[in-house]
Amino acid sequence: HIFHSIRCTRPQDAPILLLSTTTYYESSFILGLYFSALFNYLNISDLLRDGFGSRPFFQCLIAEANKDDAMQDTDIVGFAMYYYTYDPWIGKLLYLEDFYVMDEYRGWGIGTELLKRLSQIAIETNCSCMHFLVVVWNKPSIEYYMRRGASDLSTEEGWHLFRFDKENLVRMASGD
Ligand SMILES: CC(C)(COP(=O)(O)OP(=O)(O)OC[C@H]1O[C@@H](n2cnc3c(N)ncnc32)[C@H](O)[C@@H]1OP(=O)(O)O)[C@@H](O)C(=O)NCCC(=O)NCCS
Numbered sequence: 001h002i003f004h005s006i007r008c009t010r011p012q013d014a015p016i017l018l019l020s021t022t023t024y025y026e027s028s029f030i031l032g033l034y035f036s037a038l039f040n041y042l043n044i045s046d047l048l049r050d051g052f053g054s055r056p057f058f059q060c061l062i063a064e065a066n067k068d069d070a071m072q073d074t075d076i077v078g079f080a081m082y083y084y085t086y087d088p089w090i091g092k093l094l095y096l097e098d099f100y101v102m103d104e105y106r107g108w109g110i111g112t113e114l115l116k117r118l119s120q121i122a123i124e125t126n127c128s129c130m131h132f133l134v135v136v137w138n139k140p141s142i143e144y145y146m147r148r149g150a151s152d153l154s155t156e157e158g159w160h161l162f163r164f165d166k167e168n169l170v171r172m173a174s175g176d
Contacts, residue, residue: 004077004110006117009060014047016076017060058083058097061117063110077105080114084127094122096132115148133161 009017050057063078078101085095096118101110122130134141142152153159164172 004063004065004105004108004113005074006061006063006113009051009062009079011048011052013060013062013076013079014044014051017047017051017079017081018042018044061114063101063105063114065105065108065110077102078110078114080118082118082121084125085131090128092125092127094118094125094127094130096130099132111144 051060058081060082061080062076064074065077066074079098080096080100081098082094082096085093087093099111099114101114118130132145134145136142146152
């Protein structure tokens, strides 16, 4: 039996956050290549500055687990990274940016426990809902969220996610 607990992240967790996200994306070869390139943009000091500096841009719940009763030498086995956004129609909402449980610890209810804690945080902070993105081929995750009552805003309301990349920003910022 796996005993687990959920806590808020600490600056010491920054390396594990990077490692976990890398492992996550490495599980798909093509995406792994893409994201290893992407992850070169971020290093531990970026995460420390952005998550634990004077203006934190994200918060994170950490799931720790141990396979024995003693709860000594707990391992970090999952995390949920989130932040708050604002909508002029519905007010505050909790945005779940990244949600991950290590492969060998899946199916033990750790994800459900993280979602429970996130839901409590959303309610305590007066958020009207929780938003998150799932890529269309990630069928197990789509089913996981749907089983818990999530709505697909793209099919139900026709929303599409858009992006201005850095090149666009530089061009628009310079007024060209
Ligand atoms: C989505 C994710 C965080 C869920 O974490 P988890 O700790 O496995 O979640 P739970 O144990 O609460 O639930 C797992 C579900 O899969 C089933 N399951 C059983 N054994 C499983 C296993 N070995 N692996 C995965 N799922 C299993 C469980 O029965 C459960 O079904 P339910 O939805 O009917 O409750 C995890 O699968 C994950 O990290 N996936 C890869 C990353 C990812 O795609 N994240 C989401 C990005 S949007």
